[in-house]
Amino acid sequence: MNAPQPHRVWNQEAQRRQARLQRSVPFARGKAVAPADMVSLLEALLEPGDRVCLEGNNQKQADFLSESLAACSPQRVHDLHLVQSVLALPSHMELFEKGIARRLDFSFAGPQAHRLARLVQSRSIEIGAIHTYLELFGRYFIDLTPQVCLIAAQAADAEGNLYLGPNTEDTPVIVEATAFKSGIVIAQVNERVEHLPRVDIPAGWVDFFVVAPSPNHIEPLFTRDPRHITEIQVLMAMMAIKGIYAEYGVERLNHGIGFDTAAIELLLPTYGASLGLKGRVARHWALNPHPTLIPAIEAGFVERVHSFGSEVGMEAYVAARPDVFFTGADGSLRSNRAFCQTAGLYACDMFIGSTLQMDLAGNSSTATLGRITGFGGAPNMGSDARGRRHASPAWLKAGRERSGSGTQVRGQKLVVQTVETWREPHHPTFVERLDAWQLMEDMGMDLPPIMIYGDDVSHVVTEEGIANLLLCRSPEERAQAIRGVAGYTPVGRARDQVLVENLRDRGVIRRPADLGIDVRDATRDLLAARSIKDLVRASGGLYQPPKQFRNW
Amino acid sequence: MMTNPPQSFREASARLRVQGLLDAGSFTEWLGPARRITSPHLAALDAPVSFDDGVVVGQGLLEAQPVVVIAQEGLFNGGAVGEVHGAKICGALLRAIEMRARAVLLCVDSGGVRLHEANAGLIAISEIMRALFAVQAAGIPVIALVGGTCGAFGGMGIVTRLCDALLISEEGRLGLSGPEVIETVKGVEEFDSRDRALVWRITGGKIRRTLGEATMLLDDDIPAFRAAAAKTMGDRPRQRGLSPDALQTLEAAQRRLEARATLDPGIRDGQQVWQQMGLGEEVALMDPAEFNRCLEARER
């Protein structure tokens, strides 16, 4: 038996934490920091090379802390390693341009995708990896644990307890990883109050907080104005509801964001109800509070929704529907991205979403040249969870179709891509080769950035029909099934007409007529709401859309 | 299941609006699409043309009364007025006099002058104004219907205010300069054109009805427009020779407009107008019928 080594110190991280706190003393009164002192505080406690998590997803952003970090002197704060969900703010990019940060592990870079690509090409940034949310959250507890996290909360009390409001999002997972590994937790809050409506993060986990000069920025990213839904999208929604939701009896599901899925949400209480589907499909959801879900909720289709984050304007509606949404004792929404992603991965029978490009293997990608967008959460939801063990009718049926005559040992998640064959002239959705391959070469990546792997995809819905890839018995069949719904794109026109008709006979490809859908019925009159105003009415005046979506 | 959805005026094409406004099967189009009188000026600039140059004109019956109907297509080049488009409107107005129409229904859906043929468009709008005066002088009321995607702006915003009555939906907009133009020239602080709520509080149907410019605020529903047009036609007979523009009438109008212009100089938002009337947030969600009742009560 080896004796313990006498000189080994076992609490170096805790000592380092104490040293950071010591250096911060001049810039804080207890845990409270004045906005004007935030830069000095960060300069005092950060050390070169620190792993830092700057909170921000595609909704709420710790924007004041990000700007404060970007205002630090690169002489004092440099070579940071950022480990965070989303690069969304200009100040995020400044960190790299100024040399304050050097290395990056992240998930998604929507608004900054172009600037990020330029930084990569000019070697001003080292990318560790691009993750899905769940992977990144997982690595927070394995090898990418933040030493300092800068988070956003709704309110703090004098002791530093935090209330997160409806946009909980990533905060719990970030704080958990940081606070319990001797890291420093700094929060920006919108207001300091006497009594919090509820405590979401206890003061003992929080080191500093600052009342930001203006409330943290939140984008209404999940609002789709029904005015912009086209007849083609209505047609595809009809096909999806009749050919997939009804066919498999999909009760638990997640919707991607976009007009295609918004159309489905708005067709459930009209077309879906006319098919007798109420209570049979779309009962339990992993979904942000989409305004376009209101009519289906009001019609009694939707029984329960758990959310990743919130949506601007939906606060009062959510609070008034606690049987449907997860809410705190104070009435406001309790969202949680890590848990909702887990639910989407393991507890849902279907994911349906849209994409920009799809190849003949069914791989799909939203990557376009010159932009690094990353993945976000779609691949977590849009993949078959091979670890799943519990059964459901939809999961079993899909699994049976995949295993064919072989012995069935597992089910299969329905992963549905719903796309128009052309996005616009010169931009066919179906391609022989994804732009992602070119992007991989340009950016020196290990793999092409594929959002949904083809072997996870079960169905492709286009205006021409539905291709059921579960029933395909070879890569060639799969390719013909995709060509068979690819319309007049070059990929679609290169189909083998005979093979495609065979696939249609076998039910692998189903046209609207095969589903008993008359294309003439696909009009906007089927939408349960045709405008934002209709959604407000459907909510009984509880939904309060942001001003850019109103016309009153 | 849902009840019958309304037949949206906003979402309908000009042609469908005409069909829905008139008695079934009564419409006869003048210079229809088969005549292919398209704009040579758009073609010269290699821009897409339309068989009717973006306006449908003709005659039909409204509750068995002969009317002339003119409907601009807001989706084609923003309903903008070019040479052919403008001449079709002018000709249709003058023909209302020839055929002794009971009324003219003018469905305005236009941003104003078509830039591709700006000079022709500007002159055409001035010609439309003069033709409209002639129609009114002949004792024929002109009823403006506004509820399309483009609203009524620029010169067509002026023409709309020359009409005897204005029927507008809440979605309808009326003004002179578009918010985008004002923002471009004067800055976002003057007018944030992306703030749709603000845009509607300045130009939208509700504030235009509040200020007395619109006769009636309507649901976004073609049958509602049809019923209101028929009612207006019955309510507002114009008598031949009795000019509405008699000096006393215009002097009274002058006083009303002068009074409005003295509105507190700090007022730059429809909301402030409603506040002054003792109306609050509830205005936003009032449906048209409720809103009309609310205003009528105050007007009494």
Added chain:
Amino acid sequence: METLHLELPSLQDDTLFPQTLLHGVVSSGNLEVLVEPGPDAARCVFEVQTAAHGFSEVWQAVLRDFATRHPVGGLTFSIHDAGATPAVVSLRLDQAYQSLRSS
């Protein structure tokens, strides 16, 4: 603008009353189609003016399928297109055909 003239064999539907009909609107991503009696009962004629360049083959495929799908012999379809996708083109043509049948 690019123009395309195409004449395709198609069956004739005697019950279709030969008449003029305009369907759709020329706006971004959309088109109008004017249907008129054509010169030959066994063929249909397409006259296309389009803002999207380089799509002659796609147009031919879309129109050929349309002429196969419906008995539109004896009709002329004149199209002004402002960049509609093939899905929208097919939909508008189908709708125009349905309007002809119902009127």
Added chain:
Amino acid sequence: MSMNVNVSKKALLDRLFPAGHAVSEVGQVLCGWGQTATGRVHVIGTTAHAAIDTRIALALSAAVLRVVAEDGNHPRPIVFIADTQGQALSRREELLGLNGYFAHLARCVNLARNSGHRLVTLIDGEAVSGGFLAFGLLADVIVALPGAEVRVMDLRAMARITRIPYERLTELAGASPVFAPGADNYWRMGGIHALWTGAEDWAAQLQALLQGSHEDDRARLGAERGGRKLAASVAQEVLYGHG
């Protein structure tokens, strides 16, 4: 004698009315009379490229109404002097319904015509879109003085909005009067009846315009001058029903 009138407009009045004039300028609005060989005429107009707002529109309509009331059964000609950069761009003005003020002004001008006043517009300076539509463009006869700029929008702005290259627009503007700024383009389209040159006797030319028809002859003129070939025939065809 005219009071407070800006220098260039004063020079114009001197030249139009050598026998005398009494015009005042208040807030960019001209109002008064000029003496011609056949008697006094009214002068109403704007100066210094006025951006027409509700205040100016109301001043103009008030002036027109006053003239109509004063003259009663003996209507004298009205000479409009148009000098406007267009409508005022302002959120408050839009809220007030500036288009309605313009419509009212147009009605007043039309009332003057119906009451027997001969209406002559002289463009001196700028005449731009909405501001021009409201009254100058409604006269019986419209004249552009040398240097007058008449337009809806300049070509650079038009290029931005229509996404047609500026170079292409300038090239096409040489061949067609239909979209490019310029008094001569408007003349070719029939929107302007005459273009006066600096060398002419403007008092005599004005005198000649003080009588004539009230008919709107602009579409016909546009066709005759070859600048607007369709307006007249299309309107006629709709009117007389060959459609």
